[in-house]
Amino acid sequence: MITMRPAVEVMRLNAVPLWHFAQRDPLSWLVLHAACTDDEVGLFLALLADRYGVLTGPDPAWIMEALLAEEMIDISGGVLVHDSKSGVTIAPSCCCGLADWREWQQAPAGVAPWMGHSPDPEMEFHETQLRLWQNGDDRRPGTHVDVPRSALSALLAGVRQDLIGFLDALRAWARQHGCADLVDAFIAKADADLAVSAELIPAGLTTGGAV
Numbered sequence: 001m002i003t004m005r006p007a008v009e010v011m012r013l014n015a016v017p018l019w020h021f022a023q024r025d026p027l028s029w030l031v032l033h034a035a036c037t038d039d040e041v042g043l044f045l046a047l048l049a050d051r052y053g054v055l056t057g058p059d060p061a062w063i064m065e066a067l068l069a070e071e072m073i074d075i076s077g078g079v080l081v082h083d084s085k086s087g088v089t090i091a092p093s094c095c096c097g098l099a100d101w102r103e104w105q106q107a108p109a110g111v112a113p114w115m116g117h118s119p120d121p122e123m124e125f126h127e128t129q130l131r132l133w134q135n136g137d138d139r140r141p142g143t144h145v146d147v148p149r150s151a152l153s154a155l156l157a158g159v160r161q162d163l164i165g166f167l168d169a170l171r172a173w174a175r176q177h178g179c180a181d182l183v184d185a186f187i188a189k190a191d192a193d194l195a196v197s198a199e200l201i202p203a204g205l206t207t208g209g210a211v
Contacts, residue, residue: 001084002147004155006163007031007091008047008077008098015055017046019177029080029091034165041166041173048075060177064186072193074099078115079159081132083145090132090145094118099194101163104156105201108149156200163196 007029021042024030030043045063049055052073054066067073078092079101092100093116103113107123107130115121122136129146133139147155167187174183191197 002145002151002155003080003082003084004104004147004159005031005033005080005082006077006098006101006159006166007080008044008075009092010043011047011050011076013046013050013055015050017042017049017055018058019046019060021046029077031080031162032166033162034169036166036169038173038176041169044075044166044170045173048073051075060174061179061182064174064179064182068182068186068189072099073189074193079104079113081145081147086142086145088143088145090115090121090134092116093121093134101159102195102200104152104159107152153200153202160196160200163194167191167196 010024010026010028010030012026019042020039022030022037022039024043030040030047032044036044045060046055048067049057049063052067052070054063057063057066074097076096077098078096080092081090082088096114096116100114103111107113110125112123115123119135120137122133124131124133128150129148130152132145132147134143167190170190171183171187174180174186179186
């Protein structure tokens with residue numbers, strides 16, 4: 001079974017946030033979905049605030065207001081693709097951001113999504129499937145994941161629903177942490193900047209039209 005999930009990379013924090021947060025190993029992955037715990041949401045916000053240098057703010061509301069002032073917010077991450085049969089996972093690499101996830105919509109048109117580098121993930125285009133390698137220079141047998149072209153639309157719809165659900169969890173967390181006056185604006189910004197709730201492009205179409 002092939003799954004695709006939105007996830008952010010856990011980095012070593014430069015400060016300790018003022019709220020409880022999930023303890024995860026650096027360079028591990030935090031999958032985003034509606035059932036994330038408060039501590040997992042707290043970890044996400046800590047990673048986001050640390051990325052923009054505002055984690056040392058006096059309270060969550062100040063930090064959220066500082067993030068609202070940014071022209072755009074993004075966070076290291078993207079789409080985790082996992083094959084439960086082989087146990088192989090293809091993860092985003094360096095410099096890939098969560099906001100890049102919609103580039104997967106263009107794969108049916110032969111346009112590979114940005115998945116980062118070092119190592120350099122690659123996508124091969126086959127008639128009925130998209131073959132993913134974690135490192136295009138290291139194509140050892142059994143180290144790839146094949147995504148059926150026919151399943152891609154449903155898989156991306158699941159990524160979108162996971163992100164929508166996570167925004168609901170983030171909204172609840174913000175209200176519980178004294179950010180009620182900012183939460184609507186912050187969720188709207190996160191929704192727009194991370195390209196969450198807009199409708200997906202139907203399979204076989206790109207932003208330029210039919211293929």
